[in-house]
Amino acid sequence: MEPLLEVKGLQKYFPIRSGALKKTDGYVRAVDGIDLTVYPGETVGIVGESGCGKSTTGRTILRLLEPTAGEVWFDGKDLARLSKEEMRRTRKDIQMVFQDPFASLNPRQTIKQILLESLEVHGIGTKAERLKTIEDIIEVVGLQKEHLNRHPHDFSGGQRQRIGIARALVLKPKLIIADEPVSALDVSIQSQILNLLKDLKKDFNLTLLFISHDLSVVKHICDRVAVMYLGRVVEIADKQTLFKNPSHPYTQALLSAVPQVNPNAKRERIILKGDLPSPANPPSGCTFHPRCIYATEECKTAVPHLRDIGDGQLVSCHLLKGR
Numbered sequence: 080m081e082p083l084l085e086v087k088g089l090q091k092y093f094p095i096r097s098g099a100l101k102k103t104d105g106y107v108r109a110v111d112g113i114d115l116t117v118y119p120g121e122t123v124g125i126v127g128e129s130g131c132g133k134s135t136t137g138r139t140i141l142r143l144l145e146p147t148a149g150e151v152w153f154d155g156k157d158l159a160r161l162s163k164e165e166m167r168r169t170r171k172d173i174q175m176v177f178q179d180p181f182a183s184l185n186p187r188q189t190i191k192q193i194l195l196e197s198l199e200v201h202g203i204g205t206k207a208e209r210l211k212t213i214e215d216i217i218e219v220v221g222l223q224k225e226h227l228n229r230h231p232h233d234f235s236g237g238q239r240q241r242i243g244i245a246r247a248l249v250l251k252p253k254l255i256i257a258d259e260p261v262s263a264l265d266v267s268i269q270s271q272i273l274n275l276l277k278d279l280k281k282d283f284n285l286t287l288l289f290i291s292h293d294l295s296v297v298k299h300i301c302d303r304v305a306v307m308y309l310g311r312v313v314e315i316a317d318k319q320t321l322f323k324n325p326s327h328p329y330t331q332a333l334l335s336a337v338p339q340v341n342p343n344a345k346r347e348r349i350i351l352k353g354d355l356p357s358p359a360n361p362p363s364g365c366t367f368h369p370r371c372i373y374a375t376e377e378c379k380t381a382v383p384h385l386r387d388i389g390d391g392q393l394v395s396c397h398l399l400k401g402r
């Protein structure tokens with residue numbers, strides 16, 4: 080099967096400027112060479128600590144941020160090379176759901192105006208067809224037609240996220256990039272929104288790229304999971320493999336902090352040394368080496384690359400020899 084999304088060597092560096100002349104002093108390497116493949120119908124999670132570059136990855140794929148280098152192939156087109164007009168047309172097929180729906184919804188517009196705007200911008204349907212589409216979508220996400228005449232501030236956090244999802248769905252996209260879509264919500268509401276996304280994925284034949292810092296959330300919804308550390312993917316595997324046999328020392332540490340549902344399945348908590356280093360000055364070699372309990376001399380100088388250690392589990396660690 081051909082991938083729907085294929086990211087190759089994606090980089091996003093932000094210049095650090097200083098002095099009156101705003102001279103470039105260096106770069107924050109937010110995304111530092113990511114390879115990622117997403118197949119039609121999959122939900123792929125990107126997980127990692129705050130500051131690891133996962134949200135920047137999502138925004139750079141969608142070209143809300145211009146990539147510094149790399150290729151983003153979507154449905155046979157390299158998004159990084161499309162003109163502004165071609166990209167505008169392609170965006171209809173890739174929609175984003177944001178963490179804070181309130182910030183991404185214009186407070187002065189009614190929900191009807193917000194949802195109609197997307198269809199109008201892309202010139203989809205007649206006036207009557209557009210109205211019918213948004214009336215259908217608002218019910219699909221669990222709200223009622225009457226809600227269309229209200230403003231974003233009339234809704235709870237969970238309802239606003241339903242509106243954010245409706246806005247993404249109204250264009251019938253092929254891919255949704257959901258950036259921490261439930262992290263601002265109460266736990267009870269989180270599962271409602273996750274279940275809604277799961278149902279919609281089936282009903283609308285969607286593919287999802289799901290960005291989250293929360294491994295339990297990722298476990299609930301994703302088929303495959305990519306673990307990011309300091310702008311790079313350090314491990315990628317299907318969900319069952321990753322949660323049963325985490326192989327990169329960073330993944331092992333992240334998973335050891337997730338509470339276990341089964342009290343007999345005890346996992347020893349691995350406490351990482353130090354803080355996440357600055358992406359403006361990443362450590363040499365394996366960027367995880369200052370915090371890794373297994374680090375060797377080789378780790379300080381040689382950059383490990385993702386290798387298949389079996390069954391499609393890709394890990395970047397010198398200690399794990401691939402097939």
Ligand code: SF4
Nearest residue numbers: 365368371378396397
């Ligand atoms: Fe640890 Fe070395 Fe593996 Fe990096 S390459 S995760 S430092 S053992």
